[in-house]
Amino acid sequence: MEQETFRNSIGTVDDKGKRVWVYPKKPKGRYYRYRKYVSYVLLTIFFVSPFLKIDGNQFLLFNVLERRFNIFGFPFWPQDFYLFVLSMIIGLVFVLLFTVAFGRIFCGWICPQTIFLEMVFRRIEYAIEGDRNAQIKLDKQAWNAEKIRKKGLKWLIFFFISFVFANVFLAYLIGSDQLLVEVKEGPLKHFNTFIALLIFTSVFYFVFAWFREQVCIIACPYGRLQGVLLDNKSIVVAYDYKRGEGEKGRKKFRKGEDRKALGNGDCIDCFQCVHVCPTNIDIRNGTQLECVNCTACIDACDEVMEKSGMPKGLIRFASEEEITKKEKFKFTARMKGYASVLTILVGILIGLLFLRSDVQANILRLPGQLYQKDGDMISNVYTYKIINKTTQDFDHISFKIVAPKEATIEVVGNQDIALKKQGMASGTLFVKIHQAFITEKKLKLKIEVYSGENRIESTTTTFSGPIVF
Numbered sequence: 001m002e003q004e005t006f007r008n009s010i011g012t013v014d015d016k017g018k019r020v021w022v023y024p025k026k027p028k029g030r031y032y033r034y035r036k037y038v039s040y041v042l043l044t045i046f047f048v049s050p051f052l053k054i055d056g057n058q059f060l061l062f063n064v065l066e067r068r069f070n071i072f073g074f075p076f077w078p079q080d081f082y083l084f085v086l087s088m089i090i091g092l093v094f095v096l097l098f099t100v101a102f103g104r105i106f107c108g109w110i111c112p113q114t115i116f117l118e119m120v121f122r123r124i125e126y127a128i129e130g131d132r133n134a135q136i137k138l139d140k141q142a143w144n145a146e147k148i149r150k151k152g153l154k155w156l157i158f159f160f161i162s163f164v165f166a167n168v169f170l171a172y173l174i175g176s177d178q179l180l181v182e183v184k185e186g187p188l189k190h191f192n193t194f195i196a197l198l199i200f201t202s203v204f205y206f207v208f209a210w211f212r213e214q215v216c217i218i219a220c221p222y223g224r225l226q227g228v229l230l231d232n233k234s235i236v237v238a239y240d241y242k243r244g245e246g247e248k249g250r251k252k253f254r255k256g257e258d259r260k261a262l263g264n265g266d267c268i269d270c271f272q273c274v275h276v277c278p279t280n281i282d283i284r285n286g287t288q289l290e291c292v293n294c295t296a297c298i299d300a301c302d303e304v305m306e307k308s309g310m311p312k313g314l315i316r317f318a319s320e321e322e323i324t325k326k327e328k329f330k331f332t333a334r335m336k337g338y339a340s341v342l343t344i345l346v347g348i349l350i351g352l353l354f355l356r357s358d359v360q361a362n363i364l365r366l367p368g369q370l371y372q373k374d375g376d377m378i379s380n381v382y383t384y385k386i387i388n389k390t391t392q393d394f395d396h397i398s399f400k401i402v403a404p405k406e407a408t409i410e411v412v413g414n415q416d417i418a419l420k421k422q423g424m425a426s427g428t429l430f431v432k433i434h435q436a437f438i439t440e441k442k443l444k445l446k447i448e449v450y451s452g453e454n455r456i457e458s459t460t461t462t463f464s465g466p467i468v469f
Helices: 030-051 078-102 105-109 112-129 132-140 145-174 176-185 191-211 214-219 222-229 241-245 296-308 320-325 333-355
Strands: 060-063 068-071 074-076 236-239 315-318 359-365 372-374 377-388 394-403 408-411 417-419 424-434 442-451 454-464
Touching: 030 060, 030 105, 030 112, 030 145, 030 296, 060 145, 068 078, 074 078, 078 105, 078 222, 078 333, 105 112, 105 222, 112 132, 112 145, 112 191, 112 214, 132 145, 145 176, 145 191, 191 214, 241 320, 296 315, 315 320, 359 442, 359 454, 377 394, 377 417, 377 454, 394 408, 394 424, 417 424
Parallel strands: none
Antiparallel strands: 060 068, 068 074, 236 315, 359 377, 372 377, 377 424, 394 417, 394 442, 408 424, 442 454
16 A cells, blocks of 8 residues: 555544534444444433332432432442542453553443444434435535535424433433423423523534544543554554455456456445444554544455455454454453453442442431540430432331440430432431440440341441549
């Protein structure tokens, strides 16, 4: 391949620095069919998850403002934030491992940005404006009745879909039940939510109607990581330049000629792989920043090879070493390292999930308060906070000191404490101990929490008092 075929700028910017609008040809083929199946599943999950309930809990909820989170139907509180952080680290390590092994395939097959753009908005655009050539022709023509009708209809549908996506996205943030209530009551009673809905709608519309592939190229940091993570052993969407270029390079196809005898490569320079690319790159120039491994170029090239009577796979999933040295994929030491770290982190997360309690009790001495003395009795004042992470109500909450047994406990105020599902109860209590049983300056207390006769949690705290020698 000649050196001048390479470029030093991204494919969506011209020599003057202006954006080049991408008109990808409508993809078709085996991989595109598989991508559609994957997209249908993921889109179903996206639309169903905030409205699906498990034991009364929303399947997925990320209410940052009220600090309420549900993951796969399990409620998580701010006190469980360490589990969330660990899950994010596991996700990051998994993506790193997957990228080292299989390149940027996550972007082309699973990323919401690609699925929304390619499988929803772009397909609507094809249905209204036609394929690549029809879109180019429509954009070049004057604003006549046809152009106004097609563009207006497309933008109207884009806005409606963006509005639907914004509502679903909001259901993840405030809860589907709350969203349905606010929709029923109208925007005037919930003006802040309505403004947030308009903002989300505008963002979705801006991204998918105009910004599009620039998100992957400019905004997403994952594309930058690709250059650090990939090596010549990584499986990526690759052009087999050994086969494609031959001895004399590319040449247009002529029926009946013996290309191998002439020294020509199998690439017939049809540019179908370029026309179908959603980020406007030429995969024949090698692995590039903009490539999201969507496999559209593989389908396009395979179709051309089949029509030309040549073997498929000129563009395929392959590593650099497979193309140059015919070496098969191997699990490298770096991949084993990532896999080991991932296995350890997953094991830790599973262990912490088993140790996670459904009810969490915190009993702490009131800050700045010294012990109080009443004759031979020493007392400390405490604040308690009990968090119910379940969908079950707990009534008649009481406290019992297990150690030391000589201590007594007294709740201040309401004695009939109720703990509602996914709720919290808090208050103040006193702990009293006879001075003779105080053997340490900071005596350890073990306190159990009961709902009626059932113990639901236990916790520890310290008791401060004078030591009698």
